[in-house]
Amino acid sequence: MEEQLKDIKMPKTKRGLITFNKIIKAAEKLFGTKGYYNSMINDIAYKAKVAPGTLYIYFPDKYTLYCYLLTQYNHHIREYISSRVKDCTTRKEQERVGLLAFLEVIKERPYMYNIIWESLYIDKNLFVDYYESFAKRYVRNIESSKANGEMKDFDSMLVSYVLMGISNFVGLKYVMFDESKKSSDIDLEKIADEVIEMLEKGIFK
């Protein structure tokens, strides 16, 4: 993915940054609602209220703009979770707060699933890289928790995909599917607590 990003010209002025951000926001909204294939560069420019030519100052094409957005999501999710878990003192607490942070971050950006998963249809390698890069960091984390005696000795890669699967599908259900329910009806804290209890005590009797 880094390959594509080198063709982006980042804005050098404050004014440029404002324009750049308007483009990103418009692309996010259009990719998220109409999808990548149904969103044209001209539509994005129109929605961002910039000339199509302006868009090409920063991005050589729609694909690069999409890759930029995907990378931003990856960074944003990681940074948000890191900042939330930094004061946790146990692995279990880290997983609980990390899951909660993930649910919060997708709640705040409702198009996130659509945009991330559409990579599977745009370029499968983007999709694979997206999850494999998450997993790689997760594995390092799990390895150190195994080393300091906080986690059992399961295969770290398998554990990372188990945990990512849980977060993603719990998010699907309680953030995306149930979005029409009143926020007060969905207690993300309680959900995270219960998932961690399952991961601690197991689900079978």
Added chain:
Amino acid sequence: MEEQLKDIKMPKTKRGLITFNKIIKAAEKLFGTKGYYNSMINDIAYKAKVAPGTLYIYFPDKYTLYCYLLTQYNHHIREYISSRVKDCTTRKEQERVGLLAFLEVIKERPYMYNIIWESLYIDKNLFVDYYESFAKRYVRNIESSKANGEMKDFDSMLVSYVLMGISNFVGLKYVMFDESKKSSDIDLEKIADEVIEMLEKGIFK
């Protein structure tokens, strides 16, 4: 989804069934590789070696053909898993064999994820229905295992999404991402065993 399916004319002759199946197979291949939006009715007819008019005998449009395929996947996955778990005597064994059966079924049909998840971009309700209908059955199952003392008293809906998340992401990693590895290098039995051990004993120390 049932609504769309009533517009399908099922074949009445053996010859018709052969043609119908050729269309389904071609659609599966095209949707799975080029995606729904990049696959036209004419492309599907061409690949199935039938006249485009023939395709319209059975399906009023591409959308209905897609819905049919999605419903077939849903049935196929459920039936395959049911047939595999029917002789299991404990809940834990059911989950183990069920996970293994899920991994086998996606291995046998490599386009399954692409086609199922693309529903999110075609009609979000299809995607929601797909997982909610799976979850509904899972919940009934979990409820009865809780009642007979085989599962702990967690929220059944939450447990169902946790388990679906695990299956789907373990499948992504070990079937879809690692498809280029030799089959002999990936031991799905061992993966299923280890996941069930996590679900039994928990992952924390």
